Amino acid sequence: MREDESPKDRFVTVYGFRPVLAALTDDGLTIDKVMVAEGARGPSVREIVATAEARRIPVVRVPPARISLLSGSPRHDNGVLADVVAPQMRSLAGALDRRHHERPRTLLLLDGITTPANVGMILRTATAAGLDGIVVPHRGVAGIDPLVVKASAGVAFRAPILRSETAADAAERLVEAGYALVGLSADAPATLFDLPLPSHVAFVLGSETTGVTADVRRHVAEWVRIPMPGAVESLNVASAAAVVSFEVVRRATAAGARS
Structure with missing residues (x-):
């Protein structure tokens, strides 16, 4: 583990009887440890302990x-939690360190998205599309908890999640590393489908209510819109993420066909 990484950059922590037991009974997951509150008793606790020990x-x-x-x-953890090893989760700083590996090329950066269902669906979609990473800050975005895991249909455990402290920290680090930040805005003159795709790009997804925060906005190099000829003002942020992710897939597929 890098000096600037912490355990929270390596594990997805789940809590509550059902999520913990579900993780324990999934042979495809590696569990680092299970924590049980002192004094916690009952059949569910006994089953969790027995399954972990087995x-x-x-x-x-x-x-x-x-x-x-x-x-x-505390109202929902039932006094039990488990640290599940997330093999593709790491710090953004580690992912950008070219001394050890090639840097990811196409990323999503989440900014102010606090609804767990949206974060979970974005993780599932971006992973399905094969994007290189989804930057999920520790602050200002819904934590990767059982609600996010459920919304992702379990993909959150295996998604290429990159952690930073805040979205602003991530934006600054990405720009310094040579990434172009592209924001989505309904009133942008250019469209996503006409955007020349830089070699290293991070698409910024902001909150549906407040949009991209000011501290991140100042790092955005270009704004694009998703063209919507129908009578709808905007898309749910998870739907917008799906459009972006599979536009990247479409371009890669087209480029492969031409080569």
């Missing part, structure tokens, strides 16, 4: 406050 996954008893702090959802 898979030789460490079970750690911790104060209930520790579980609540890590889950951020």
Whole structure:
């Protein structure tokens, strides 16, 4: 692990009886550890502990406050959580470090998207499209919790998620690394379909209510719109992400056909 990475850049933490047990019974997932609140009892806790021990996954008893702090959802964590290894999740800084590997080419940057269902659907769509990464900041965007995992149909565990502290931090780092930031705006003069695609690009997806935040907006090099001839003002942000992701696929497919 890089010096500037932390455990929260490597694990998806799930909590609550059903999400934890579902992760434990999925043989395709690697679980780093299970935490159980001291004093937590009952058949569900016993089943979780027994399942973890059968898979030789460490079970750690911790104060209930520790579980609540890590889950951020004391009403719903049931006193249990599990750290699931996310093999493609890493820090954005690590992904941009050219000393170890080739940098990702096409990214999505999430800014102010706080609805878990939207984040989950974006992760699923972008992963299906084969994008190189989805930048999900730790602050200002819905955390990757059981609601996001559910909305992604489990894809969140395996999605190429890149972590930064905030969207503004990510935008600044990406520009310094030579990426062009492209924002979506309904009133932009240029369309997504006419945009010359830079070799390294990050599409910025902002909140449906407030759009791209000012601290990120100042780093955006170009704005494009998704043409909508029908009588609809805008798309849900997850739908917009799908259009962007598969426009990238279409161009790559067309380029492959010409070569």
